[in-house]
Amino acid sequence: MGLFIAVVPVLVTLLLLAFSRIPAAIPPLLGTISAAIIALWYFHAPVESLIAAWNDTFWTLIKVLAIIGGGVLLSGVMDRTGSQRRLAGWLSAGGPGVASALLMAHGVVPFLETVTGFGVSVLIGLPLLLSFGFTPYRAALLTLLGLMIGPWGSMGPGTLIAADAAGAPLTDMGLVSGWMNLIPFVVSGVATAIIAGNGYTATNIPRRRKIFWVVVGAGSGVVLWGLTMTANLLLGTPVAGAVATLVMVVLWLLYIRRGRLTPGPGRSLVPYLILLAGTIIGQVLYRSIDLGVLGEIISSPALWSTTAALTALTFMSMKPEDSQALPKATLQMWWAVAIPTALYVLLGVMMAGGGLADEIAGSLAELGSVYLFLMPFVAGLSGYITASGTGANAMFGATQVSAAQGLGVSPLWTMGLQNSAAGWAIIAGPARIELAYRMAHVYQRDDTPGPAVSRGSLLKVLLPIVLFSLVLWGVVAVIFLPMTG
Numbered sequence: 001m002g003l004f005i006a007v008v009p010v011l012v013t014l015l016l017l018a019f020s021r022i023p024a025a026i027p028p029l030l031g032t033i034s035a036a037i038i039a040l041w042y043f044h045a046p047v048e049s050l051i052a053a054w055n056d057t058f059w060t061l062i063k064v065l066a067i068i069g070g071g072v073l074l075s076g077v078m079d080r081t082g083s084q085r086r087l088a089g090w091l092s093a094g095g096p097g098v099a100s101a102l103l104m105a106h107g108v109v110p111f112l113e114t115v116t117g118f119g120v121s122v123l124i125g126l127p128l129l130l131s132f133g134f135t136p137y138r139a140a141l142l143t144l145l146g147l148m149i150g151p152w153g154s155m156g157p158g159t160l161i162a163a164d165a166a167g168a169p170l171t172d173m174g175l176v177s178g179w180m181n182l183i184p185f186v187v188s189g190v191a192t193a194i195i196a197g198n199g200y201t202a203t204n205i206p207r208r209r210k211i212f213w214v215v216v217g218a219g220s221g222v223v224l225w226g227l228t229m230t231a232n233l234l235l236g237t238p239v240a241g242a243v244a245t246l247v248m249v250v251l252w253l254l255y256i257r258r259g260r261l262t263p264g265p266g267r268s269l270v271p272y273l274i275l276l277a278g279t280i281i282g283q284v285l286y287r288s289i290d291l292g293v294l295g296e297i298i299s300s301p302a303l304w305s306t307t308a309a310l311t312a313l314t315f316m317s318m319k320p321e322d323s324q325a326l327p328k329a330t331l332q333m334w335w336a337v338a339i340p341t342a343l344y345v346l347l348g349v350m351m352a353g354g355g356l357a358d359e360i361a362g363s364l365a366e367l368g369s370v371y372l373f374l375m376p377f378v379a380g381l382s383g384y385i386t387a388s389g390t391g392a393n394a395m396f397g398a399t400q401v402s403a404a405q406g407l408g409v410s411p412l413w414t415m416g417l418q419n420s421a422a423g424w425a426i427i428a429g430p431a432r433i434e435l436a437y438r439m440a441h442v443y444q445r446d447d448t449p450g451p452a453v454s455r456g457s458l459l460k461v462l463l464p465i466v467l468f469s470l471v472l473w474g475v476v477a478v479i480f481l482p483m484t485g
Contacts, residue, residue: 003363005042006356009035009347010385017430017455024336024434028343032350039354053353054346061342063300064118068338069330070305071116071123074271075439076330077309079127080323081316083268088131090265091253096133098213099256101142101196102220104129105188107249109146114241115279116301117154119341119435121147124272126439136440137453138195141461144436145192148184150389150423151177152228152241155283158389159237159419165397166415174237176416178229180476183469184424185221185228191465193217224248238287242280267315271308278304337438341387344431348386352395357382361399371403372481375414376421376473380466383422387431392422410484417481421473428462430455 013031016022039045078084091108092100104125112121122143129139151159151174163173193213198205227244235243253261279301285291286299297303318326351357361378365371378400382392397415404414426432433455440453451457 002043002359005038006351006359006363008038009351009356010381013347013430020454020456024340024438025343027430028340028347032343032347035347035350035354035356039350039356043355043359045354049355050350050353053349057345057349059296061345063296063302064342064345065338066302067116067118067120067300067305068123068341069334070302070309071120072333072337073330074275074305074309074312075123075127076326076333077312077316077318078124078268078271080326081312081318083271083312083316084127085131086268087265087272088128090268091128092132092256096129096196098193098196098216099252100132101129101134101192102189102217103249103252103256104132105142105146105192106185106220106224107245107252109143110149111242111245111249112276113147113149114152114155114245115276115283116305118301119337119432120301120305122432122435122439123337126436130440130443134196135448135450135453136443137448137451137457140436140440140453140458141195142192144427144432144458144462145188145195145465147427147432148181148188148424149241149245150184150383150426151181151419152237153389153423155238155287156241158393158423161390161393162397162415162419165393165401166411168412168415170237171232172412173416173419174232174240175229176412177419178225178232178240180416180420180473181228181423182221182225183472183476184420185225186218187221187465187469189217189219189221189224190214191217191461193220195461220248220252223251238283270315271312274308274311275301275304278307333438337435340434341431344385344387344429344434345391348382348388348391348395351385352391357395358399361396361403365399365403365406369407372407372409372477373474375400375403375477375481376417376470379418379421380425380470382418383425384429386422387426387429389419389423389426393419396422404481407481408485409481413481413484417473417477421470424469425466428459428466433458433462 009031012034013027016027016030036050039050091103109121109125112124125146126139126143129142159173159177160170163170193216197213224244227247228240231243232240282299286295364374364378378396382396386392386395400414400418401411404411437453437455437458444453
């Protein structure tokens with residue numbers, strides 16, 4: 001009975017999401033309230049536990065709100081100055097094709113995710129895909145598929161938590177997570193190629209061409225996986241994802257532009273370079289030197305995306321009407337995107353702090369060896385709820401390790417599975433879908449070809465992809481994990 005009661009907040013949230021006319025903040029808000037009520041009433045969680053969970057997450061929520069605000073501002077500035085279109089023209093010399101989609105999904109978007117995280121990659125990557133010529137629906141899907149770099153997002157704090165839970169070195173956890181992440185790398189590549197191909201090709205597509213797209217997408221995923229594993233081994237886990245995806249950007253650009261990267265996009269690239277260089281340097285200083293609150297500030301993408309946007313305004317021209325509309329439009333977009341995202345984070349906090357998450361995982365772990373198959377689904381649920389690899393591993397890490405020890409399998413490999421599956425499931429979670437939908441739907445027109453972008457249309461594609469991947473992980477867990485004990 002406890003298991004069914006514990007999942008009620010998730011079911012409430014999903015049920016409300018089915019009603020498109022309900023304001024975006026209502027489903028996670030009511031889900032969070034129901035989680036708190038159930039925690040206090042049914043599980044008799046001390047009020048102090050919920051307050052402690054809130055206090056532990058308060059500054060994280062502030063950081064998320066600030067990061068989204070900076071990302072929205074930068075995106076608005078780059079769009080209204082025309083710099084976004086110029087950069088997109090350089091990146092997608094061949095138009096909205098399979099190659100340019102893989103450049104974004106296996107290069108630009110995951111690179112941004114490894115450096116910034118918290119959805120900034122969606123705020124920047126999705127408008128670029130729109131500028132390539134992809135429809136809002138396909139641009140949203142392709143951007144979300146680019147978030148398969150989960151274990152290395154934001155320089156890998158989630159992987160560090162996974163390593164601590166398993167009692168393993170960070171590099172080992174990075175390598176094990178890399179082995180497990182081969183599934184998202186390949187699946188995202190195949191899905192990206194097929195979605196991009198259907199987006200610019202006639203309705204009647206020869207089977208041979210579809211097979212070619214599948215091979216190209218899978219090959220791109222395997223190359224990205226090999227680069228990530230190599231970088232993890234040689235350079236360490238925190239920078240492995242950034243290095244691998246940056247190399248993928250160069251490789252796909254060389255292919256798209258026939259080996260020539262010049263002439264470049266000029267000054268249009270400067271704001272993005274400020275964002276990336278500032279965040280990377282700030283992260284390095286934060287990890288190397290104890291700077292207290294100053295370290296938190298200089299390592300946050302919020303500072304550098306805002307700096308990049310303000311810098312761009314000093315040397316990029318904008319029409320007077322755009323200058324007047326920018327502050328209001330930025331605030332409206334921030335409110336529409338940031339508040340629901342913060343509430344989804346809070347939903348995960350209430351479920352973890354109130355004992356609901358432990359009840360779900362603990363009940364399933366009692367199934368014995370059957371739980372091996374269910375491990376990735378538990379991991380996926382944690383990523384789906386929290387929209388954060390760090391939050392997901394903090395939520396279910398201890399339970400997964402305890403179950404692994406009880407079943408006689410390796411905690412290291414179990415947490416590698418948890419780390420990878422949680423990161424991949426985020427793409428179908430309501431927080432990221434809401435973010436992508438909010439960015440894309442304003443570009444939807446009555447005459448836009450193909451399906452219209454909506455929360456439901458995105459979930460209809462992404463959820464089966466994630467579930468298919470979780471089944472593959474389940475098979476791997478049943479066959480392989482018993483060998484690791």
